[in-house]
Amino acid sequence: MAGATADRICERCSGRGYRVLKLKGRAATARRCECQETCTHCRGSGYVLVPAGASAVAQPCACRHLDERIGLFNAACVPATVARATFDSYKPHHPDQSAAKAAAEDFSKKFRLDRETHGILFYGPPGTGKTHLLAAVVRYLALEKGVACRYVELMLLLSDIRNGIAANRGYVDILRPLTQAPVLVIDELGKERGTDWERSMLDELISRRYNGGLTTLFATNYYREPRKLPSAEGGMVNTRRPDWGRDAEAMTLRERVGDRVFSRISEMCEFRRVEGEDFRPSVIDAWDG
Ligand SMILES: [Zn+2]
Numbered sequence: 001m002a003g004a005t006a007d008r009i010c011e012r013c014s015g016r017g018y019r020v021l022k023l024k025g026r027a028a029t030a031r032r033c034e035c036q037e038t039c040t041h042c043r044g045s046g047y048v049l050v051p052a053g054a055s056a057v058a059q060p061c062a063c064r065h066l067d068e069r070i071g072l073f074n075a076a077c078v079p080a081t082v083a084r085a086t087f088d089s090y091k092p093h094h095p096d097q098s099a100a101k102a103a104a105e106d107f108s109k110k111f112r113l114d115r116e117t118h119g120i121l122f123y124g125p126p127g128t129g130k131t132h133l134l135a136a137v138v139r140y141l142a143l144e145k146g147v148a149c150r151y152v153e154l155m156l157l158l159s160d161i162r163n164g165i166a167a168n169r170g171y172v173d174i175l176r177p178l179t180q181a182p183v184l185v186i187d188e189l190g191k192e193r194g195t196d197w198e199r200s201m202l203d204e205l206i207s208r209r210y211n212g213g214l215t216t217l218f219a220t221n222y223y224r225e226p227r228k229l230p231s232a233e234g235g236m237v238n239t240r241r242p243d244w245g246r247d248a249e250a251m252t253l254r255e256r257v258g259d260r261v262f263s264r265i266s267e268m269c270e271f272r273r274v275e276g277e278d279f280r281p282s283v284i285d286a287w288d289g
């Protein structure tokens with residue numbers, strides 16, 4: 001085990017060998033735990049000698065995998081706000097949340113690069129921990145399994161594309177790392193304004209991933225099904241087909257992202273509703289693992 005010495009496991013990293021830092025305003029950053037600063041097997045050289053018949057041959061030390069995985073996590077761009085999100089630090093308050101956590105964990109453990117895997121789309125009200133689960137998936141895949149992932153918040157991505165185009169970069173170049181990443185996580189789907197241009201960018205990204213058979217996960221506050229919301233006069237009102245922009249909160253996901261993108265996502269993902277109490281207070285004290 002990475003952080004295990006002869007007879008005891010490092011308390012700082014629980015034997016994982018890495019720790020994740022939460023730096024304000026920056027993406028989550030992993031680094032080697034202090035217990036791994038100098039590898040006891042290769043003393044930092046990256047190679048170990050293993051016996052081969054009468055002599056010995058040099059082989060890459062296992063600690064090199066650790067650096068590769070740390071590099072993958074750092075390239076994934078998980079937001080600092082959920083830097084320390086893990087499956088263990090997700091504390092469900094509602095059966096939906098328990099089921100969502102189990103689904104995310106199961107997905108992560110079963111994910112394999114050599115076969116097509118359905119993603120998950122988490123939907124439900126803000127504050128139920130959907131972002132936490134997405135971040136925990138990325139962390140597990142990158143740091144525990146060595147899978148390259150990317151995390152994007154859709155509004156920020158769209159603004160990066162706009163800035164890139166203004167600086168004479170083509171949108172295809174900007175999207176390339178996202179269209180090619182083995183696992184892509186898209187947070188805040190539907191929060192964009194929904195202009196034709198925004199829809200065409202989202203369509204481009206989703207279509208390329210769909211055609212490539214690549215796994216994508218999403219989180220959104222928009223529901224698959226029309227729902228009833230409290231009306232101003234009291235009582236519940238059916239919100240089917242509200243006007244664009246007027247009752248944006250009550251729109252369905254299909255109305256927000258358009259038929260084409262919605263239908264692709266439906267084929268690429270299992271939909272999972274996450275209702276529940278506000279989740280955020282329970283994770284404030286979550287300690288880095
Ligand atoms: Zn350690």
Ligand SMILES: [Zn+2]
Pocket residue numbers: 039040041042043044045046047061062063064
């Ligand atoms: Zn080593």
